[in-house]
Amino acid sequence: MKIGEGVEWAVHxxxxxxxxxxxxxxxAARLAEFHELPPDYLAKHLQALSRAGIVKANRGVNGGYRLAKAAANITLLDITLAIEGSEPAFRCTEIRQQGPCAAAPAACKHHCLIAKAFLDAETQWRRSLASVTVADIITTATSESFDRERRRTFQSWMNGAVK
Known part of the structure; x- marks a missing residue:
């Protein structure tokens, strides 16, 4: 499974x-500036996040983006699904019903061990992402990644960026 860079960008x-x-x-331009991201590509992801109800866009001279709900109510799974879509990573095609030794459809009422293993893994992956919120990310980032100087630089940037 490959998760696109847009998911990483969207979480940040x-x-x-x-x-x-x-x-x-x-x-949006200031958001793109913050991580030096291409503005057009970023706009596409902001639209996806907006459609999913994760961010809210305000139009006009003082327009911009903000979270549509509390950071504690937005999970990494929410963001991933908004950017990547909800299609499962594994899709069983029932290959065991093909070829010279094909199983009859009646023999395939339940998932085979291969499909079950992949589907179980995806369920666990989704649960794990659903257990981490944007608030968790913010708390960890500010406590582990931001020394006093970086915190001061960030606050200065934020003060000049918000509308």
């Missing part, structure tokens, strides 16, 4: 948006 963006002060927004 939601982390930044999660600390935007109430009543304010962050313009």
């Amino acid at each position: 963006l939601c982390g930044v948006l999660g600390v935007v002060p109430d009543g304010h927004t962050l313009p």
Whole structure:
């Protein structure tokens, strides 16, 4: 399974948006600037996040983005599904019903061990992503990744970026 870079970007963006002060927004151009991301590609992901109800866009001169709900109510699974779609990673094609020794459809009422293993793994993967919220990411990032100078630089950038 390969998760596109857009998921990583979207999680980071939601982390930044999660600390935007109430009543304010962050313009898409400033979000792109924060991680030096291509603005057009970023816009596509912001639209997907907006359609999923994860971010909210405000239009106009003071327009920008903010989280549509509390960071504690947005999971990594929510973001992943918004960007990648909800299609399962593994899709059983019932290959055992093909070829010279094909099984009859009646013999294939249950998933084979191969399909079961992949589907169980995906269920566990989804549960794991659903257990981590944007609030968790923010808490960890600020406590482990931000020394005093980086925190001061971030706050200065944020103060100049929000609308």
